[in-house]
Amino acid sequence: MAYVAALMLLILLAIAARTVRGGWTINDLAMGLIRLAEGRRPVQLHARESGRLGELVAAYNATAPEIFDRIQALEADREQLRVVLGAMAEAVLAVDPRRRLLFANASADALFGLDPDSVGRLIPELIRSPQVQGAVEATFRIAHPDAYHVELTLPGRDALRSPSRILAVRGTPLPGKSPAGAVLVFHDVSELRRLERMRQDFVANASHELKTPLASIKAYAETLLDWALEDPEMNRRFLERIDEQADRLDALVRDMLSLARLESNQDFYRHEPLALIPVLSTQVETHRDRAEAGVLSLTFDDGGVEGDATILADEEAVRQIFDNLIDNAIKYTPEGGNVRVACSATPSLITVEVRDTGVGIPREDQSRIFERFYRVDKARSRELGGTGLGLAIVKHLVSSLQGRVEVSSRPGAGSTFVVRLPRASASLAPASPVREG
Ligand code: ADP
Numbered sequence: 401m402a403y404v405a406a407l408m409l410l411i412l413l414a415i416a417a418r419t420v421r422g423g424w425t426i427n428d429l430a431m432g433l434i435r436l437a438e439g440r441r442p443v444q445l446h447a448r449e450s451g452r453l454g455e456l457v458a459a460y461n462a463t464a465p466e467i468f469d470r471i472q473a474l475e476a477d478r479e480q481l482r483v484v485l486g487a488m489a490e491a492v493l494a495v496d497p498r499r500r501l502l503f504a505n506a507s508a509d510a511l512f513g514l515d516p517d518s519v520g521r522l523i524p525e526l527i528r529s530p531q532v533q534g535a536v537e538a539t540f541r542i543a544h545p546d547a548y549h550v551e552l553t554l555p556g557r558d559a560l561r562s563p564s565r566i567l568a569v570r571g572t573p574l575p576g577k578s579p580a581g582a583v584l585v586f587h588d589v590s591e592l593r594r595l596e597r598m599r600q601d602f603v604a605n606a607s608h609e610l611k612t613p614l615a616s617i618k619a620y621a622e623t624l625l626d627w628a629l630e631d632p633e634m635n636r637r638f639l640e641r642i643d644e645q646a647d648r649l650d651a652l653v654r655d656m657l658s659l660a661r662l663e664s665n666q667d668f669y670r671h672e673p674l675a676l677i678p679v680l681s682t683q684v685e686t687h688r689d690r691a692e693a694g695v696l697s698l699t700f701d702d703g704g705v706e707g708d709a710t711i712l713a714d715e716e717a718v719r720q721i722f723d724n725l726i727d728n729a730i731k732y733t734p735e736g737g738n739v740r741v742a743c744s745a746t747p748s749l750i751t752v753e754v755r756d757t758g759v760g761i762p763r764e765d766q767s768r769i770f771e772r773f774y775r776v777d778k779a780r781s782r783e784l785g786g787t788g789l790g791l792a793i794v795k796h797l798v799s800s801l802q803g804r805v806e807v808s809s810r811p812g813a814g815s816t817f818v819v820r821l822p823r824a825s826a827s828l829a830p831a832s833p834v835r836e837g
Pocket of ligand 1: 787790815
């Protein structure tokens with residue numbers, strides 16, 4: 401539209417140029433201004449006349465390059481701002497006093513499902529969250545330069561692909577009397593809050609887990625001191641219980657320390673090229689006595705991958721992973737069952753399956769057993785000396801080796817834990833990769 405108007409002006413000036421004195425100079429000036437408006441670098445004009453028109457040309461020659469430079473600088477600033485806002489993880493919305501959207505960055509588009517057509521439309525139409533609308537209104541009620549802060553929950557648009565989010569909002573009114581608008585920045589704190597909750601749950605669970613054996617130890621010791629000290633049979637029985645509970649405490653504290661060490665990011669484990677099969681076969685053998693005591697068959701199948709099954713891993717980490725998985729398989733498999741550890745390999749991965757014919761895990765629990773202290777059957781786990789932390793440690797260790805662990809199971813039929821580990825690239829394999837365990 402502006403371009404058409406400018407063109408018409410140009411035609412009129414061209415006609416005037418033929419009829420009015422100094423018309424050609426006016427024509428040059430008009431062309432120069434249009435060039436400037438189009439964002440093209442201005443050219444210097446030659447004054448065809450002296451007097452007022454000549455002064456006008458001189459003023460144009462002096463100011464046009466400066467105006468051009470300023471426009472260029474403004475454009476560059478605007479582009480820079482657009483890139484910065486676009487790269488921000490936080491969602492940014494700018495709203496005018498009539499509650500129309502002035503601007504939304506890419507994160508805001510993704511969070512609120514906006515698109516370029518959303519600009520200019522009313523916020524309540526675009527974002528159907530009373531809490532977001534409330535934050536916009538509250539921002540308009542406060543005076544610049546104060547800021548409005550609130551934490552709100554944005555319901556998910558789709559439970560799987562976009563679950564509900566917890567957002568920390570900072571709303572700033574734009575300077576101006578009534579104010580001239582508002583800018584709202586939304587910081588997604590869902591993950592932060594989830595981690596905080598996990599930490600709180602961990603402290604609560606850990607205290608509870610430690611309290612139970614401690615309470616038992618205290619009760620047995622008090623009973624002994626109160627009346628059973630003279631009874632040798634009671635003495636032995638109670639001291640055995642105290643010993644059992646102390647073992648439980650010891651296992652708990654050791655597992656908690658393992659987890660803490662894994663999480664504190666200390667380079668405790670040193671991942672080096674490691675031949676997996678000898679470590680696995682030693683690990684299976686260390687459980688043979690326990691399997692035999694439980695009347696279970698325990699087998700190991702190296703899948704014929706012995707020669708080149710090298711992974712980049714710390715041997716102690718690998719031992720801990722399979723110690724936990726084989727221990728669980730034996731613990732949760734009744735007499736007469738089978739536990740089988742089997743390997744297979746592709747050019748990029750080594751897969752180890754720990755399969756048992758035990759009690760199995762109900763479907764609804766399968767995604768949760770890797771959480772700390774989660775047990776399908778608390779009483780059974782405790783009775784078997786479990787801490788509820790073994791699989792949490794396994795998951796952590798496997799992911800520190802860039803691998804994955806999965807479970808498939810049918811209650812009553814058994815469980816299979818599958819660990820996939822990336823092979824060390826051939827160039828990393830040492831000349832003599834076998835380290836004895
Ligand atoms: P725990 O010390 O209780 O065994 P884990 O973290 O090792 O703790 O395992 C968590 C829970 O997962 C166990 O309490 C048990 O309910 C279940 N589980 C783990 N492995 C098996 C398995 N092989 N068969 C059946 N249930 C299992």
